[in-house]
Amino acid sequence: MSTQQTTKAPRSSSIFLSRMQNYWYRQGFVKYIFMLLILGFIFRIITIHALDAGVISLQEKGNKQAAYTVQSKARRGNILDRNNQVLASNLILKKVNLDPTQVQSAFIPKLSQALRMPETELRQAIEKKLAKKAGRKYLLIKKNLRLTDPILDNLKKLKQQKIKICKTKSIKNKLSLFDKALQFIKLNTQQRGHHNPKICQKETIKGVALQSDSQRYYPKSASLAPLLGRINRNRQGVFGIEGEFEPVLAGKNGKTQLNFDQTSVGSYFNPVVINKLKHGQNIVLTIDANVQFYTYEAIKQAVEKHQADSGSAIVLAPNGEILAMVNYPADDPNNKRTYDAQHYRNRVLSDKLEPGSTMKPFTLLLALDKNKITAADNEYIDTSKPIGHIKPDSKYKQMNTRKILQKSHNLGTVNIVERLSKEDLYNTWHKLGFGQPLGLMPSIENSGSLKYFNTWSLADKHALSFGHGPMEANLAQLARSYLVFANAGNLPSLKLIKNTSINETTTRVFSQRSTAKIAQLLDSVVSDEGSGYRAQIKGYNIAGKTGTAEMVVDGVYNKDGAKRTFFVGFVPTQKPKYIMAVRLDYPKKCYTAWDATLKSKCQGSNSAAMAFKDAMKPILATDESI
């Protein structure tokens, strides 16, 4: 206020001095405002570090944005067979990606030629993408191209071609400086005009990208599908070996954090490994791809010929290694369009069932071991009286053991089992591995059941002698029990993964003498007199046993006569090299031996035994050691 009073006063030298003083203060005023500002800055500088950037602190954010995470994908391991043939592998493929916003329309005819697709289709696909708001720059036009595909070559050539392309270019009109300034201070908000000259240029094609891709490939297609399984869209193994050994096959994706860092010498990336990259390991199976293929073809034919619901088979080497594990129906796993979970079911391991007459040799083996029978051809067993609810037939009043096996006679077997104790039966069946897991593929394996002997009724004991009643087993367990014939009464465990380091332990179940005797009897089953006559192959000694079991459908034995037919056999009889078990579910069309067009009731002898022969014939033909 004093300022105004003094300034309005008349001018004199004394007043001039006082005015001087005022200017003095005014200069000081500006100076102190500046000093205050500096104090504010000092406060801000010191507190800036405590600021929060959204959720995290400012410093953390700084460190975070200086770091990059790099993912490296693990390679999936291959699956090989015992001879290192590839059963599942990764195929390097290419895919073609278009950027519809970049591809010049003048190039579309040439591009469609190169891609080997109709021009209209390509045009439509591009226009459809362009009409969308999101993902306009990404059009996957071809995928899963093999490296040898001619499309790749075409594209390479196309990319070198140049054609003249004319387009109108929108150029903004130049602004006068005055308008620019007006716009700068926001007085003029009028938009700039455009002019559109036509510009022609020679150009190469734009917006075509080739990208790498990989696909799981199964060279043996459907023959191994239920055993190997497949991978899903997320490249995780589902079903079979792929699913069971997923952690081993898939490996571990690597994750590395790159921290951008800088010293006075230079800038660099400081890598910190978060997850170490571990590629998937290869898995070598005991499977023999050739044996597998022949068996698969035979089972496939048998299922189609007999109109069975399904068929499965397993082939073992004498030391317990699985040479083939076949299931039908099966799909080609390379075909991603068809998918039916039932077709990836490994019936060999995951179905438990009553093995039927194929168990009879073991009843006789036990009786022979316990000296209840001699199994000599002159020892006759009375089959004229009924035992339990099993009634005698009019044809045979008494038979020797050879005949019992040849004709697969139930009453004869029951007669023999009458001489054995329940405990001995249970112990032997237990030693044969029934009701116990095989440990091959725990996630899908159904290890069946064997009830404890003190719960058995008499009828149970009778039924057990011909493979029904208190036991259920999967096909692999059944085939494994036949290994006693190849190992002189010893039983090795089954192996699916080729691994030499594990020490083999076998359990002795029967004596060498008894197994040799019964093997000889089984050899006569596959002769003109036996039920397995249709499994004979010229020039080879084959031993085996047919089996037919009532099928349990929905918890009860099927009234329509649904049968499950079996054949378990081994070649050659004296020193077996291949042990094979075949199973057909509900074959509906079977034929008599004397007329190939005459229909007959389906049994092990007229369905499964024939499949055995069809499979074994090419296997034996290619094996020079026998």
Add this chain to the structure above:
Amino acid sequence: MFEKTGQYPNKNLLTTILVLIIFGWILSFSASLAHFNSYAYFIKQGFFIILGISIGFSILKIPISFFKKYSVWFFGLSLVLLALVFLPSPIGHEANGSRRWINFVVFKFQPSEMMKLAMILFMAGFLIRQEKQVTNSLKGLGKTLLIVASSAILTMLETDFGATIIITITALSMLFVAGTFIKELIITIATILIAAVVYIWFDSVRSKRLFEFWQTNLWLNDSDKVHQTKQALIGIARGDWSGTGLGAGIQKYTKLPEPHTDMVFAIIGEELGIIGMLFVLFCFTYIIGKGFDIGREALKHGRKYSSYVAFGVCSWFAMQTGVNIAMNLGLMPIKGFTLPLISYGGSSLIFSIIALALILRIDMENRATYNKQQNYV
């Protein structure tokens, strides 16, 4: 033209200025490394520093009366150069969408930097010549505004917003110090402010654009406009107390645009930490504070012209450093303001050195013997 005062320049002030120049040389080099990755800009800036310092030392020999005498010519020349910028390409030079440079082949000259100094020299003379009018009526105020407008329109056309603001406010603050009626000054400023407020208030888009920076949470705002501010803050936070070490900052590489010009203070914060920032702040405070004192000392001796010039230079420096540092500390939206003496740029550096040399000369004249003082203005 040349005249000796018989005094040496103030040692502390001179040392501080030289230290700050060398410090800026090294820091702007470190910041520019990411963009140019060569010594070219280091050498170029070195050349400007040598040129600026040699001009500065010659100015110490020239009495302030010389500048008073030729200030009108100086101002006129600046106006002409400002207008020359608009000539087509070989003479005028355009970069980043704005025309601010005259092409001298070897380097590009920015007349708006020269205008800042010319305006101060001219304004000081004008305020003394028109003292009666300035202190008496609105007429003086009107004349001042006319002078300011003549350069402001040109700088506005160059879309050099920073220079316009600095020149205008420096001129107005000099007017304030020269004893214009506070009432009238307030009325004028209030009128301009009200007009601006009305202009902005009734247009939500404009007001939003203007106040968006303070209204929204910086870290929830994803727009490009605040990206630079965010990165500057992150850089300063990375530095902490002692910094990552000279040349060891990483923000300048990809994240922070304009690291060697507008954002050099943030780079100092990252590489030299709070200590480095405080050092720069104290240097500027010392130089500017000392400058204000020299201006008042001159007024005490009755040498108004020198006093006004010293005050003008100081308020220019205060504003430019204040706005630049506020920008870097995330207190203001980013607009093109450089940090004097430190940011890369030839014209800005040379005229800053000249301006500081004037202050040193005024101080020397203040301390000269009474005989000599008679001739000084």
